[in-house]
Amino acid sequence: MSSTSGVLFRISTFGESHGGGVGVVVDGCPPGLALDLPSIQEDLDRRRPGQSRLVTQRNEGDEVEILSGLEDGVTTGAPIAMLVRNRDQNSGAYDHLRDVYRPSHADWTYDAKYGIRSVAGGGRSSARETIGRVAAAAIARQLLTAAAGIEVLAWVSAVHDVDASASIDAAQVTLEAVEADPTRCPSPPHAAAITAAIEAARRDGDSLGGIVTCVVRHLPAGLGEPAFDRFEADLAKATMSLPATKGFEIGSGFGAATMTGRTHNDPFVPGPDGRPRTLTNHSGGVQGGITNGEDVLFRVAFKPTATISSEQSTVTRDNQATTLEAKGRHDPCVLPRAVPMVEAAALLVSADHWLRQQALSSLRRA
Amino acid sequence: MSSTSGVLFRISTFGESHGGGVGVVVDGCPPGLALDLPSIQEDLDRRRPGQSRLVTQRNEGDEVEILSGLEDGVTTGAPIAMLVRNRDQNSGAYDHLRDVYRPSHADWTYDAKYGIRSVAGGGRSSARETIGRVAAAAIARQLLTAAAGIEVLAWVSAVHDVDASASIDAAQVTLEAVEADPTRCPSPPHAAAITAAIEAARRDGDSLGGIVTCVVRHLPAGLGEPAFDRFEADLAKATMSLPATKGFEIGSGFGAATMTGRTHNDPFVPGPDGRPRTLTNHSGGVQGGITNGEDVLFRVAFKPTATISSEQSTVTRDNQATTLEAKGRHDPCVLPRAVPMVEAAALLVSADHWLRQQALSSLRRA
Amino acid sequence: MSSTSGVLFRISTFGESHGGGVGVVVDGCPPGLALDLPSIQEDLDRRRPGQSRLVTQRNEGDEVEILSGLEDGVTTGAPIAMLVRNRDQNSGAYDHLRDVYRPSHADWTYDAKYGIRSVAGGGRSSARETIGRVAAAAIARQLLTAAAGIEVLAWVSAVHDVDASASIDAAQVTLEAVEADPTRCPSPPHAAAITAAIEAARRDGDSLGGIVTCVVRHLPAGLGEPAFDRFEADLAKATMSLPATKGFEIGSGFGAATMTGRTHNDPFVPGPDGRPRTLTNHSGGVQGGITNGEDVLFRVAFKPTATISSEQSTVTRDNQATTLEAKGRHDPCVLPRAVPMVEAAALLVSADHWLRQQALSSLRRA
Amino acid sequence: MSSTSGVLFRISTFGESHGGGVGVVVDGCPPGLALDLPSIQEDLDRRRPGQSRLVTQRNEGDEVEILSGLEDGVTTGAPIAMLVRNRDQNSGAYDHLRDVYRPSHADWTYDAKYGIRSVAGGGRSSARETIGRVAAAAIARQLLTAAAGIEVLAWVSAVHDVDASASIDAAQVTLEAVEADPTRCPSPPHAAAITAAIEAARRDGDSLGGIVTCVVRHLPAGLGEPAFDRFEADLAKATMSLPATKGFEIGSGFGAATMTGRTHNDPFVPGPDGRPRTLTNHSGGVQGGITNGEDVLFRVAFKPTATISSEQSTVTRDNQATTLEAKGRHDPCVLPRAVPMVEAAALLVSADHWLRQQALSSLRRA
Numbered sequence A, B, C, D: 001m002s003s004t005s006g007v008l009f010r011i012s013t014f015g016e017s018h019g020g021g022v023g024v025v026v027d028g029c030p031p032g033l034a035l036d037l038p039s040i041q042e043d044l045d046r047r048r049p050g051q052s053r054l055v056t057q058r059n060e061g062d063e064v065e066i067l068s069g070l071e072d073g074v075t076t077g078a079p080i081a082m083l084v085r086n087r088d089q090n091s092g093a094y095d096h097l098r099d100v101y102r103p104s105h106a107d108w109t110y111d112a113k114y115g116i117r118s119v120a121g122g123g124r125s126s127a128r129e130t131i132g133r134v135a136a137a138a139i140a141r142q143l144l145t146a147a148a149g150i151e152v153l154a155w156v157s158a159v160h161d162v163d164a165s166a167s168i169d170a171a172q173v174t175l176e177a178v179e180a181d182p183t184r185c186p187s188p189p190h191a192a193a194i195t196a197a198i199e200a201a202r203r204d205g206d207s208l209g210g211i212v213t214c215v216v217r218h219l220p221a222g223l224g225e226p227a228f229d230r231f232e233a234d235l236a237k238a239t240m241s242l243p244a245t246k247g248f249e250i251g252s253g254f255g256a257a258t259m260t261g262r263t264h265n266d267p268f269v270p271g272p273d274g275r276p277r278t279l280t281n282h283s284g285g286v287q288g289g290i291t292n293g294e295d296v297l298f299r300v301a302f303k304p305t306a307t308i309s310s311e312q313s314t315v316t317r318d319n320q321a322t323t324l325e326a327k328g329r330h331d332p333c334v335l336p337r338a339v340p341m342v343e344a345a346a347l348l349v350s351a352d353h354w355l356r357q358q359a360l361s362s363l364r365r366a
Helices: A037-046 A091-097 A107-114 A120-125 A127-148 A175-179 A188-203 A231-240 A253-258 A335-360 B037-046 B091-097 B107-114 B120-125 B127-148 B175-179 B188-203 B231-240 B253-258 B335-360 C037-046 C091-097 C107-114 C120-125 C127-148 C175-179 C188-203 C231-240 C253-258 C335-360 D037-046 D091-097 D107-114 D120-125 D127-148 D175-179 D188-203 D231-240 D253-258 D335-360
Strands: A010-014 A021-027 A064-066 A080-085 A151-159 A210-217 A245-250 A268-270 A276-278 A296-302 A312-315 A321-324 B010-014 B021-027 B064-066 B080-085 B151-159 B210-217 B245-250 B268-270 B276-278 B296-302 B312-315 B321-324 C010-014 C021-027 C064-066 C080-085 C151-159 C210-217 C245-250 C268-270 C276-278 C296-302 C312-315 C321-324 D010-014 D021-027 D064-066 D080-085 D151-159 D210-217 D245-250 D268-270 D276-278 D296-302 D312-315 D321-324
Touching: A010 A127, A010 D021, A021 A127, A021 D010, A037 A064, A037 A127, A037 A335, A080 A127, A091 A120, A107 A120, A107 B335, A120 A127, A127 A151, A127 A335, A151 A175, A151 A188, A151 A335, A151 B253, A210 A335, A210 B253, A231 A245, A231 A296, A231 A335, A231 B231, A231 B245, A245 A253, A245 B231, A245 B253, A253 B151, A253 B210, A253 B245, A253 B296, A296 A335, A296 B253, A312 B268, A335 B107, A335 C335, B010 B127, B010 C021, B021 B127, B021 C010, B037 B064, B037 B127, B037 B335, B080 B127, B091 B120, B107 B120, B120 B127, B127 B151, B127 B335, B151 B175, B151 B188, B151 B335, B210 B335, B231 B245, B231 B296, B231 B335, B245 B253, B296 B335, B335 D335, C010 C127, C021 C127, C037 C064, C037 C127, C037 C335, C080 C127, C091 C120, C107 C120, C107 D335, C120 C127, C127 C151, C127 C335, C151 C175, C151 C188, C151 C335, C151 D253, C210 C335, C210 D253, C231 C245, C231 C296, C231 C335, C231 D231, C231 D245, C245 C253, C245 D231, C245 D253, C253 D151, C253 D210, C253 D245, C253 D296, C268 D312, C296 C335, C296 D253, C312 D268, C335 D107, D010 D127, D021 D127, D037 D064, D037 D127, D037 D335, D080 D127, D091 D120, D107 D120, D120 D127, D127 D151, D127 D335, D151 D175, D151 D188, D151 D335, D210 D335, D231 D245, D231 D296, D231 D335, D245 D253, D296 D335
Parallel strands: none
Antiparallel strands: A010 A021, A021 A080, A064 A080, A151 A210, A210 A296, A245 A296, A245 B245, A268 A276, A268 B312, A312 A321, B010 B021, B021 B080, B064 B080, B151 B210, B210 B296, B245 B296, B268 B276, B312 B321, C010 C021, C021 C080, C064 C080, C151 C210, C210 C296, C245 C296, C245 D245, C268 C276, C312 C321, D010 D021, D021 D080, D064 D080, D151 D210, D210 D296, D245 D296, D268 D276, D312 D321
């Protein structure tokens, strides 16, 4: 179960940083969806290190192969398997980590759980695992667009002490604005400050955390299922299962704790299309676990990259004190790459709940 | 699926505020557990309005009946069904809500999803649904205690602008300290301030949000399953599916966003029992989605109660503007009652993952 | 998981022959279904010993209470919990079985699995467990009728050496014909012979096996999901999980083994409604795991009741040879009562797959 | 869900006869299992047309690549993905089938369900789908052997009117005896008769059905879970989801219908190892859905291959009458190749239930 997610739009990921490759099986995608295959590759390219959809050219790496489930580019209802081969594996580069636990990595916990671990590249705990999610979510994106015009967009709203949240209008931000800068922060002055902060951290052998904000637009009211599979509960699980996440909040989030009911409640007003709208959106687009037709808006906190070029205290596999310092180049901030991962979480949850609602509302249609 | 949770310790809740009752079926509890039945009732009593385990006497209401799964008080491995009857139903009290949507309640979203809703008491969106979770979790608690000495404890750490977090040592707080005050805040001066704040809100016809903190102690290293069923991901889902929750964070949480790797990483040191320990616990007891043997520590944000005694703008079912003001007595702050619900979430997740690890580690035992 | 079944029309049963009662939680029934409540009770009454829907009056026992999920008799989309209380429990009657294993019962296997068993009435292995299935299926029946006019009907086609199969036209048999005789065999001369055979077995302290045949009519083409959840695979699981079943076959069944392709293949002919029909139905209404629009026709073999009034060799719990002879009155043939259980299996599978197809076909509708 | 099976030993298959390949993701295999990789390929080779493990040499085709989940050949607990590439695809060979429905194939039902179908090679309904099951089952086999000495063996017991059942002692038959003849019938005289019957059918443009019998040996008592996931219910589903199966029976099977309790009940006798044994095995190794420690013995009926070299009546996609005659070489009897598929079903069910019991019995171990 641990690598499977979803009830009706169901994905099973596989693969680690070493070995033949990583990928995913998507089971439950409705038949008849004409896939834009280059667009799947584009979504995958966004999660590669240092990439931005608009400013860089893909010239290597991580090409996805679709193994099954299509007939002339159209989904048949059969499982869609996708594979991305691993390359450039220099497993010798990890030999010095064989007998030592890197602080705040999953080295010790994998040993505790499995009694064995894939040293090279972090094994299953590698962020490469998310390739499968992003590839599956690229299909979910096309399904949601075709079926209901639903749109998911995420961006970097904060890195370390640079917080762009107040300068970004979640209702108006565009993919172009997000992809205009490699930081994926759509506020240009903040993007510049984030770039500077990341460069400083890199020079200092340190790393930085931050926040990704995500909006889901044009969701119909009625998605999400009480009690356990509330829309926000599934979003929380999908994002908190991404590497390096430490917190999730929807709408008012932790800010709700210091608010009062009078200021927090979202007043209803008659909507032009015959359904109620809210004047504010502290609810974040969900009420009672079900979408209310407003934008779903949530934020995800990421910790600083655990790999840093500084000497750290740690222990060996046989519980002896030692020190460790990472060598080579490391990404001092995962936030820009985390954007497509957060979008993937929202896309997969939305597609699953959209399909579930098709079944639940069947009698009303009949 | 929406009312079922867990892979091996699996619960299905049912019931709403009107009708015959609420309850739960627990499937997968191992046989041979001698249940302390009064203790199940005590856990349930903690979630009733205005109750505290130590300071009040239960003299009415919400008695649980165990319908199945026991032989002489010992679990047989069969499903354990538990039922709590509804009482005092004055469904007429809700007649004025039949054609109007209360702001920030689930009235409109249930209508949008189902085309029908249980007006009386909020139906399935009522907090009474959590009775089933708390009853099931009371069994999980006894399983975890008996099998592994695992302990779950939650408390109110903040209400509105009263924040007791810095005054509470999560490693040391006791059930007695939590239950010593009806606020369930184990810092007496803050408890007094919270009491005053709640009383003021009540007088003002307003309501307050807050934060519940929870610790899971003595968890063995190795629980939680990458990729999707990470321990913290399942905690996030379990808590974000509780009524009125808006945010979840583990360990450093949103604070991680402004930290650097050098300060955030938890250095390993040799532990006295032959396994690594960490000097700090920014990880919150999980690394790579798997418990590392330290305390699991997380926080959940609750919004202010949506029902307030103030006039609010809203719309009718036929999309006409109107106003609404709640009548009668309302609980202006759910935080004290939310404590056992948050514990229930942690207990159910811990029991499920503990059982899953028993299967996964089978070859190592063999 | 063991007491939960279905993906979208999902049921969880609970209860054993002793204790508070038996029942079921139905999760996933679409909202807006106006339930005929007496009809649920009627379906339940059919599975009671010695009952026939048309010829007997219910004047006692096994009344179902619906605890949740309805508003004015209409489904709300919330879980529907149903409870049937246990009565007349004389657990002392089972004391002599505490330390001995009855041959071909589940006494030894429950002990082996659980290390504990409910001696009274067989515990969870009691046929009382099927009350929950039949109650849930009564709702499925109403859903299938309302949504798609689907009809499920089963009957006794053979008991011991009396085989009525050749005399019953599965396409024409009616509920009235089935219920016209307590044997539930719709061929009157065979019903008489079966009655005689059962009476002879009773006098002889013996018991009889037999076969139930079931037809599902008016199923739309397209239900069932390759690869694992084929329509017939789910039927097989649903029926082979009923007490006392030993075999399942669909369409030509085991007879297919001795046929050739030329005689077994079902030729297609143009149907009057624009879709293909088959001239024969060796396929039993499914091809490639998916319904083809013809009647689904299957048969289930039941073993003779294990409880017999004859001395049998067996062992005690401490592995000593002994003998055992059942006392009191026993039902020497479960076949008549098995009819509603087999119908329940088909109803639950049909409802689940009908709902799944609503989701899968969503893009084609859009 | 439709391509996923199992609770703890969980597999997801993908792929069809055209496209990049077929395969499987195995999730939940315990860590620490040293895999014999050539043995996986050998199990796969057995399901290829006209192969026998002992008498033929593999020199082409269907090589499996393991993409993930291993470290130095040992399972890590991560998902194990396996891929077999498709070859020799002459999709033009299927052009004449684009607008016509082959009788007793899945052509019409796939169209009815999906509105689209993969014409080439039958798409997802192709027996190539079972490659994933057999590959996953090869791992299950090694797990079961290593963990508990459990053994699964199947053979052809009947083809058309040649029935070898009475000549084969299920308790004694060996893999060598099964693989000694390409028919996989371990009774040499019957094997010869089957060979002759198949050759005659081939010459006649016809095809034959038959029966596969399977035994699971050395299963511990206690596997299988009431109510729905009975061991035989899961076996029934696993086998009835294989292509071309029409019936399943366990132990006495349909023969139970004509037996009496006195002859059917399996008397217990004290076993030499302190647990009860049965003198007969009409139960087929399961009682109350749980294994009793005796051999699990079941039979599966297969219909004659639907593809025959004879003219048949059928209809076009636009519902016009036409005729169809298959061209080229076809396998007139799937029985020999079905043997490893039936074994796969039993292996996957056994591995899943063995793991589930490890969790369930956790308290008894503690």
